[in-house]
Amino acid sequence: xxxxxxxxxxxxxxxxxxSLQRDRGAMSNLRCAMSPARxxxxxxxxxxxxxxxxxxxxxxxxxxxxxxxETRQGNFGDTCRALAGAHNxxxxxxxxxxxxxxxxxxxxxxxVILAAKSKGIxxxxxxxxxxxxxxxDRVRTRWAQAYWGGGVATEEQSTSAxxxxx
Numbered sequence: 001x002x003x004x005x006x007x008x009x010x011x012x013x014x015x016x017x018x019s020l021q022r023d024r025g026a027m028s029n030l031r032c033a034m035s036p037a038r039x040x041x042x043x044x045x046x047x048x049x050x051x052x053x054x055x056x057x058x059x060x061x062x063x064x065x066x067x068x069x070e071t072r073q074g075n076f077g078d079t080c081r082a083l084a085g086a087h088n089x090x091x092x093x094x095x096x097x098x099x100x101x102x103x104x105x106x107x108x109x110x111x112v113i114l115a116a117k118s119k120g121i122x123x124x125x126x127x128x129x130x131x132x133x134x135x136x137d138r139v140r141t142r143w144a145q146a147y148w149g150g151g152v153a154t155e156e157q158s159t160s161a162x163x164x165x166x
Contacts, residue, residue: 010129012049013057017064017125020045030065033058034110059106060129063113071122075131077146080112082121084147094147102135 004012020026026045033042042061043052051057064070080097084090097108109128116123131139 006130006133007126009056009133010060010126013051013060013129014064014126016045016049016051017061017068021068027065027068030061032062034062034066055103055106056129056132059109059132060125063110063123063128064125066110067113067117067123069117069120069122070125072124072126074124075127075142075146076109076112076124077143079116079121079123080143081147083112083115083119098140098144102132105135106132 017030020030029041029045031042032038032040033046039058042058046052046054046057046061049057051061076097077094080090080094084094093112097105097112100108109132113123131143
């Protein structure tokens with residue numbers, strides 16, 4: 001799968017986890033992907049998409065297994081904006097996310113996903129997966145625009161920015 005684009009790779013990860021959504025045992029094993037001591041339990045499932053020892057595949061699959069409420073709208077900046085609501089204290093947490101490298105970001109995503117679950121906020125996992133694969137200044141800029149710009153960036157701009165990065 002090394003010749004696939006980030007959106008294709010993210011779509012493959014999501015196709016796998018969606019196909020397993022009703023299998024409670026499989027979802028339990030995918031949640032283990034988020035724990036370094038138990039992530040090997042997710043590998044038989046992640047192997048289907050070449051996701052063994054792949055931090056992005058483990059993060060997306062594990063987070064989806066925790067919180068399968070997904071949307072096709074927005075990016076992770078929109079999710080964080082919805083979480084922040086009127087609480088300015090979330091700004092510091094969001095800034096820390098933007099400052100992370102890819103590996104650290106994959107580790108810091110899970111608590112934000114759990115917070116989204118607790119507040120009933122859907123997550124665009126396909127875009128999140130592609131963003132993690134493309135992690136850099138363009139993605140940071142899109143997330144920041146969605147978070148602080150209040151969703152000023154349209155879906156068309158987000159899609160064209162994702163296509164440009166390829």
